[in-house]
Amino acid sequence: MLRKRERPGVEITEITGDAGRLPRQTEKNTAGVAIAAFLRHIGSDQGVAVTLHKKMPLGSGLGSSAASAVAGVFAINQLMGNPLSPADLLPFAMEGERLACGSAHADNVAPSLLGGFVVIRSYQPLDIIRIPTPDRLYCTLVHPQIEVNTKDARHILKKEISLQKTITQMGNVAGLIAGLMQADYALIGRSLVDVIVEPVRAILIPGFGEVKVAALGAGALGCSISGSGPSMFALSSDADTAAGVGAAMQARFAHLRIESEVYVSGINRVGPVVME
Amino acid sequence: MLRKRERPGVEITEITGDAGRLPRQTEKNTAGVAIAAFLRHIGSDQGVAVTLHKKMPLGSGLGSSAASAVAGVFAINQLMGNPLSPADLLPFAMEGERLACGSAHADNVAPSLLGGFVVIRSYQPLDIIRIPTPDRLYCTLVHPQIEVNTKDARHILKKEISLQKTITQMGNVAGLIAGLMQADYALIGRSLVDVIVEPVRAILIPGFGEVKVAALGAGALGCSISGSGPSMFALSSDADTAAGVGAAMQARFAHLRIESEVYVSGINRVGPVVME
Numbered sequence: 001m002l003r004k005r006e007r008p009g010v011e012i013t014e015i016t017g018d019a020g021r022l023p024r025q026t027e028k029n030t031a032g033v034a035i036a037a038f039l040r041h042i043g044s045d046q047g048v049a050v051t052l053h054k055k056m057p058l059g060s061g062l063g064s065s066a067a068s069a070v071a072g073v074f075a076i077n078q079l080m081g082n083p084l085s086p087a088d089l090l091p092f093a094m095e096g097e098r099l100a101c102g103s104a105h106a107d108n109v110a111p112s113l114l115g116g117f118v119v120i121r122s123y124q125p126l127d128i129i130r131i132p133t134p135d136r137l138y139c140t141l142v143h144p145q146i147e148v149n150t151k152d153a154r155h156i157l158k159k160e161i162s163l164q165k166t167i168t169q170m171g172n173v174a175g176l177i178a179g180l181m182q183a184d185y186a187l188i189g190r191s192l193v194d195v196i197v198e199p200v201r202a203i204l205i206p207g208f209g210e211v212k213v214a215a216l217g218a219g220a221l222g223c224s225i226s227g228s229g230p231s232m233f234a235l236s237s238d239a240d241t242a243a244g245v246g247a248a249m250q251a252r253f254a255h256l257r258i259e260s261e262v263y264v265s266g267i268n269r270v271g272p273v274v275m276e
Numbered sequence: 277m278l279r280k281r282e283r284p285g286v287e288i289t290e291i292t293g294d295a296g297r298l299p300r301q302t303e304k305n306t307a308g309v310a311i312a313a314f315l316r317h318i319g320s321d322q323g324v325a326v327t328l329h330k331k332m333p334l335g336s337g338l339g340s341s342a343a344s345a346v347a348g349v350f351a352i353n354q355l356m357g358n359p360l361s362p363a364d365l366l367p368f369a370m371e372g373e374r375l376a377c378g379s380a381h382a383d384n385v386a387p388s389l390l391g392g393f394v395v396i397r398s399y400q401p402l403d404i405i406r407i408p409t410p411d412r413l414y415c416t417l418v419h420p421q422i423e424v425n426t427k428d429a430r431h432i433l434k435k436e437i438s439l440q441k442t443i444t445q446m447g448n449v450a451g452l453i454a455g456l457m458q459a460d461y462a463l464i465g466r467s468l469v470d471v472i473v474e475p476v477r478a479i480l481i482p483g484f485g486e487v488k489v490a491a492l493g494a495g496a497l498g499c500s501i502s503g504s505g506p507s508m509f510a511l512s513s514d515a516d517t518a519a520g521v522g523a524a525m526q527a528r529f530a531h532l533r534i535e536s537e538v539y540v541s542g543i544n545r546v547g548p549v550v551m552e
Binding site for chain 2: 120129131158160166168171172173177181190191
């Protein structure tokens, strides 16, 4: 929640739900940094008090740092009378990611801000493509109670990829885009295959292979790592299947004595909204 | 042209337009191999006499070996009463490519056989995805009078690609598929960028950079190497521009004292047809 105040500057006045783990200084908080970048851009010295109600697990691969940054820029844009379009807010939200993981990437802030599936075609210049989302598509997210640091998960990636794997993965990317745009669920499933990043990062998630098998066995179209992990996601073509997939994944983690939280949801197509 | 004959076996009885360069032995000719593979598959010992009228330059990057293989399997399927669908003919046409360049790839035979744009998502199992083609899309092909051996052009490719380039190229692939499916010509243009293969193979084409600049300057959406070269292709959103692009590219090659042939065409959406 944002409130205008007389004294210039962005101040984080309260954070709840983070067990005291998030930094309170504006310049070390992803929402604070994003809001300050926005205000600099529009040339405003408006004072702002920020209250952050964190309702997502941290370090989960669910994009919690991005969620704060996006909420921040969306709210400050509203507060200032919407001078910018949602897409124009992206660079400021990306500043939050620069703080959180060392690079101003848009992997999480672009879909958070715009809703639905997006492709980041290019950063120089920034070129974000919105991909139409099939009507029936449900996401299961399972967050096991283990923590993976985003920076670590980036560091273990190989810097060189074989030409063969690159070709395979380009085929999967093309298939996924075509599948989404044609609402071809079988094609979405066949294309939800990651031969580059998943095999490396899966090592950091105990039981990854078994849990994935459980998800597919319960009817998921596909299953992989959410962000840099340890959360895993699965897509299903109906809500009941998505719930069953979540139960199956959670049971498999439980078998390995790993507690987990399950979230099942349709695809948000609109990005953030003002709640009151 | 195929004719049934009494004696079993596939015989190449005549080839025109190849200046005597193509092998006449069935097992060394891409059409002969493809036809024989088809007949083996359907368990027929039908005798066939093949006449090949080659109307494409060889070693051009235009897929001339694929054209013969596709023509062969399409014709023999017709001759035998169409026991197989066009898509089912692919594996036999791919046997022609195995002969021509050492690997049974579908880069050229899949679009030749099915028409339009196709994605080869996977070989194991074979998964070919047809991508809807925008109504207005024209191709300019320029074949400079220099020869590049397909096997050489494959060998100079780097075996390892940086993760950064892989990510960039996946963005371009996604953008191209979305651009084609939404008939977003600007997006098609921005996405017709190849950071992996083009920079390596362009070295084999004298003047590549200048010719590409000429194509874009004349209004092409994008321009790159056709197959393994030395032919270059450009896409345009109308026929007049496509013709102008061809003239500009040819002029640039001429400036470098390289003669070239220009072909301008819409996109074939149906694959091969019976001509009489």
